[in-house]
Amino acid sequence: MKLQNKINIRFLVVTLLVFAFAGVIFYFALGRMIDHNIKGILKSRKTNVMLYLQHNDPERLVFGSPDHTIFIRKIAKTENYNFISDTLAYDEREKELLPFRKMVFSTEKNNNYFEVTILQSLIESEDMQEIIFFFMVILFFIILLALFFLNRWLSDNAWKPFFQSLSLLKSWKFSENQQVRFDQTGISEFDQLNQILKEMIRKMQTDFTNLKEFTENASHEIQTPLAIIKSKLELLLNDNTLTSLQNKQLHDVFETVTRLAKLNEALLLLSKIENRQFVERIEINFCTLIQARLEYLEELFELKEIELSVKLDVPVIFPIHPLLADILVNNILSNALKHNINHGKIIISSRINEITFSNTGNLLAIEPGKIFKRFVKYSASTESTGLGLAIADEICRSSHLRLSYAYHNYLHCFTLVC
Amino acid sequence: MLCETIVSYLEGEGYICEQAGTVEMGNEKVNLYEYDCMLVDIGLPDGNGLTLVRELKKSHPETGIIIISAKNSLDDKVMGLDLGADDYLTKPFHLSELNSRIKSLLRRRKFDGQKELIVDKIRILPENRQVFVRDELLPVTKKEFDLLLFFISNPGRVLTKESIAEHLWGDFADSSDSFDFVYSHIKNLRRKLLEKTGTDYFRNVYGTGYVFE
Numbered sequence: 001m002k003l004q005n006k007i008n009i010r011f012l013v014v015t016l017l018v019f020a021f022a023g024v025i026f027y028f029a030l031g032r033m034i035d036h037n038i039k040g041i042l043k044s045r046k047t048n049v050m051l052y053l054q055h056n057d058p059e060r061l062v063f064g065s066p067d068h069t070i071f072i073r074k075i076a077k078t079e080n081y082n083f084i085s086d087t088l089a090y091d092e093r094e095k096e097l098l099p100f101r102k103m104v105f106s107t108e109k110n111n112n113y114f115e116v117t118i119l120q121s122l123i124e125s126e127d128m129q130e131i132i133f134f135f136m137v138i139l140f141f142i143i144l145l146a147l148f149f150l151n152r153w154l155s156d157n158a159w160k161p162f163f164q165s166l167s168l169l170k171s172w173k174f175s176e177n178q179q180v181r182f183d184q185t186g187i188s189e190f191d192q193l194n195q196i197l198k199e200m201i202r203k204m205q206t207d208f209t210n211l212k213e214f215t216e217n218a219s220h221e222i223q224t225p226l227a228i229i230k231s232k233l234e235l236l237l238n239d240n241t242l243t244s245l246q247n248k249q250l251h252d253v254f255e256t257v258t259r260l261a262k263l264n265e266a267l268l269l270l271s272k273i274e275n276r277q278f279v280e281r282i283e284i285n286f287c288t289l290i291q292a293r294l295e296y297l298e299e300l301f302e303l304k305e306i307e308l309s310v311k312l313d314v315p316v317i318f319p320i321h322p323l324l325a326d327i328l329v330n331n332i333l334s335n336a337l338k339h340n341i342n343h344g345k346i347i348i349s350s351r352i353n354e355i356t357f358s359n360t361g362n363l364l365a366i367e368p369g370k371i372f373k374r375f376v377k378y379s380a381s382t383e384s385t386g387l388g389l390a391i392a393d394e395i396c397r398s399s400h401l402r403l404s405y406a407y408h409n410y411l412h413c414f415t416l417v418c
Numbered sequence: 419m420l421c422e423t424i425v426s427y428l429e430g431e432g433y434i435c436e437q438a439g440t441v442e443m444g445n446e447k448v449n450l451y452e453y454d455c456m457l458v459d460i461g462l463p464d465g466n467g468l469t470l471v472r473e474l475k476k477s478h479p480e481t482g483i484i485i486i487s488a489k490n491s492l493d494d495k496v497m498g499l500d501l502g503a504d505d506y507l508t509k510p511f512h513l514s515e516l517n518s519r520i521k522s523l524l525r526r527r528k529f530d531g532q533k534e535l536i537v538d539k540i541r542i543l544p545e546n547r548q549v550f551v552r553d554e555l556l557p558v559t560k561k562e563f564d565l566l567l568f569f570i571s572n573p574g575r576v577l578t579k580e581s582i583a584e585h586l587w588g589d590f591a592d593s594s595d596s597f598d599f600v601y602s603h604i605k606n607l608r609r610k611l612l613e614k615t616g617t618d619y620f621r622n623v624y625g626t627g628y629v630f631e
Contacts, residue, residue: 220461223488224420227510231423234513237576237626244624251578251626258580261510299561300587303599 004155011151012144019140027133034125042084042103045070045118053109053116068092071117078113081106089119098123161185165194174204212275219268226261233257259385266387269327270374273394278321281399286416287312287350289329294348297333304342311349318418320399331392332357332403332414339412347411353418358411371405420509424457427513428520441465448474453481454527455520458503460487460494468498475502482523486511512581518571537570539615551614561586562607569620569630578627604628 049070082105088097099122106115165182172180180201182194233254237247272278290312294301301308320328336346336359344360370376372393375386396403402417425435436451438444441464448456448470456474458467471483483503487494495506504526505519525535525544535542541550547563549556558566568585569577579597586600608620621629 220488223509224461227488228419228423230510231420231427231513234576234578234581235423235427237578237623247623248625254578254626255580257510297587299559299603300599303602 003159004152007155008148008152012148015144015147019144023133023137023140026136027129030129030132034129038101038120038122038125039084042101042118042120045120046103046105046116049116049118050107053107053114069119069121071119072114075106075113075115077111078106078115080108086122087119091121094123099126158187161187161190162193165190165197169197172201174208208275211271212277215268215271215275219264222264223261226257226264229257230254230261263385263387266385266391270387270391270394273324273391273398276398278324278398280321281319282322283317283319284322284325286316286318286325286329286355287314289325290333290348290355293329293333297337300337301346304337304340304344306337306340306343307345309345309347311347312355314350314352316350316353316355316416316418318399318401320401324395324399328392328395328401328416331388332416335388335392335414336412345411355416356413357416358413360410361412364407364412368405368407372403421459424513424516427517431517433520439463441467441470444470445473449477452478454524455482455484457484457486457516457520460485460498468494468501471498471501471503480527482520482527484516484519484523512578512584514568514572514575514577514581515585517575518568518585521571522567535567535570537573538617538619540566540570540611540619542567542570551611554614556610556614558607558610561603562610565603565607569628573630576623576627576629582627 049072053072082103084101084103087100087102089100089102090096091098100119101122103118103120104115106113108114161183164185168180168182172178180198182198185191185194233250236242236250237254242250291310294308294310336357339361340346340359341361345358346360347356347358349356364371366376372389374390376390393403395401396416402415404415404417406413406415421437421439425437428435436447436453438447439462441462444458444462444467447453456470458470460467462470467485467487471485474481474483479502484505484507485494485498485503486507486509487498488509498506504523507516507519522544535544539551541553542548543550544567547560549558549563549566564586565582568582579600582600582604583597586603604620608618612618619630621631623629
């Protein structure tokens with residue numbers, strides 16, 4: 001939901017609630033006021049009638065007013081009473097039954113008892129109450145509308161720098177030296193935000209550059225000494241004066257250095273991929289790539305007597321960095337080969353946007369979810385770096401591919417989805 | 419350090435080597451003398467080795483160039499090969515691998531690839547990928563041929579299992595299984611050569627590798 005809408009909706013809901021509440025209270029207060037008013041009118045008319053009765057001879061009384069609102073009749077001796085009630089009465093002018101308030105009371109003069117009924121029409125006051133309320137509601141709506149638009153205009157203006165920064169950030173593509181230029185907004189909060197964003201971006205860029213430089217330097221600085229160690233060892237291994245035990249020990253060192261160099265290389269590759277240093281993309285047909293790789297490895301399969309079944313009829317084409325595509329296919333195939341059993345099977349099949357590599361092999365000693373983690377090995381005995389699948393996974397993540405693992409029908413299945 | 423090691427290894431092979439530690443020294447030598455082959459490290463103390471490649475291509479285009487780099491980055495590789503380098507090696511490499519690349523480069527450069535390699539009773543046509551023993555064609559697989567060529571390029575040297583595996587399968591060599599494959603390939607090649615020539619050319623160095631003699 002957009003910020004603007006969210007604010008507006010909340011604002012509307014709160015105002016409506018307040019107005020509704022105020023409206024109800026206002027309506028009842030108005031009713032009470034009118035009631036009070038009518039009571040006052042009735043009381044004053046009662047006083048008038050009483051005065052009239054006191055000052056006139058009861059025998060010559062006119063029992064009733066010309067507008068049919070006061071009726072006086074003689075009654076038998078009674079206790080004093082006085083009550084008010086609502087009633088419907090026939091109105092001569094309107095020719096219909098209309099609501100009236102009725103005051104009935106008794107009075108006495110010279111042992112003559114009278115009952116006086118005073119009627120006060122409610123129709124005017126009810127009409128008035130309704131008209132007042134109606135106008136109030138209309139007024140409320142006008143105020144509401146005005147507030148709504150005012151609020152929108154205000155927040156539009158107030159948030160403008162924010163949306164400007166947002167669109168700037170949206171259109172900004174991460175690269176090492178592209179700067180983001182925020183304008184001065186004149187609002188201290190937004191200026192602060194922009195300042196912080198600017199600093200964060202600069203920090204990000206320097207971190208990226210530093211890391212990139214570090215990986216390159218580390219690659220150079222570590223690989224060179226390793227190359228020296230390796231070549232010196234190779235020279236030593238050719239020394240005929242060495243005993244076979246010395247030779248064996250030297251070879252062990254040589255082997256370890258070789259592994260160390262591979263490990264270093266793999267880690268550097270991983271961080272390069274994570275740094276998104278492979279940006280260039282070209283359309284690669286994975287099927288032809290796999291075919292080529294398989295031909296190259298043909299003998300490795302034969303030696304392990306692995307039955308290979310390849311169904312790559314559906315071409316799978318995806319834009320990816322060529323080196324990464326190569327490494328990805330290499331690593332998955334190498335994994336299928338390395339962890340296979342003798343006389344095992346490898347099945348490679350392609351469907352639309354999908355390639356599945358299935359291979360026989362021992363049961364996993366680790367949780368399937370951890371298979372793409374670094375330095376996770378199937379068994380302690382293998383001399384692999386434990387980085388092959390981690391690299392494959394990282395390549396997929398950086399190239400918008402998906403690599404998933406499943407185990408069914410005694411086969412380890414790796415599925416590559418475009 | 420690496421340079422010295424390479425020089426002492428190559429001098430052992432019978433090459434005459436000169437060293438240059440910087441781009442400047444390299445430029446001087448490249449302009450003064452004529453070489454058969456130049457090994458260039460990209461990361462030199464005073465600049466990028468690729469400038470030397472450019473320079474050499476101008477002054478002596480017939481010289482073979484092999485680039486050595488610690489940076490396993492594709493850009494360098496592509497750029498180096500575009501500039502006219504013949505080969506590219508990433509550190510750390512096996513000296514035997516370097517030696518075999520130099521030999522194959524010199525073969526291609528000097529004799530247009532048509533040179534025969536004759537070792538004792540074995541005759542090899544690298545261009546046609548054929549092996550003859552006493553004018554009789556010896557059927558070998560692709561990998562066996564590569565293996566034989568690798569050994570013949572490094573006669574009398576101990577070739578470790580690792581360097582052989584890496585030479586044959588590149589990145590796939592990191593599995594310990596590949597040593598079994600090396601073993602099995604050598605066994606086959608050894609048997610084939612023994613049958614035809616009556617000589618066992620391979621010597622096993624315990625726990626380390628093999629020597630071709």
